[in-house]
Amino acid sequence: MVGLGENLEEVQEVMRDQRAWGVDILTIGQYLQPSKNHLPIERYYTPEEFQALKEYGLKIGFKWVESAPLVRSSYHAVEQVRALSKVHQQLYG
Numbered sequence: 001m002v003g004l005g006e007n008l009e010e011v012q013e014v015m016r017d018q019r020a021w022g023v024d025i026l027t028i029g030q031y032l033q034p035s036k037n038h039l040p041i042e043r044y045y046t047p048e049e050f051q052a053l054k055e056y057g058l059k060i061g062f063k064w065v066e067s068a069p070l071v072r073s074s075y076h077a078v079e080q081v082r083a084l085s086k087v088h089q090q091l092y093g
Helices: 008-020 047-059 077-092
Strands: 025-028 064-067
Touching: 008 025, 008 047, 025 047, 047 064
Parallel strands: 025 064
Antiparallel strands: none
16 A cells, blocks of 8 residues: 555565565555544555556566555456466466
């Protein structure tokens, strides 16, 4: 989730760390304040920023990146697993 006060460089740093740990699938979505009792939104990311983060993630080696305002961790999970399972089978038999 983005929008809690981080900057793009910090997001990219976390993305690089995740790749270094072997993470293949990344989802990035906009934080939305669930109630007045939760942290407020610091800023809204633009569709262009979400697209840039997706492109950056693919560039640094993620096999699948979902990046848009309403993306959540389960977003298109079935499609991700099916597609990457086929890739894994092709690579590792």
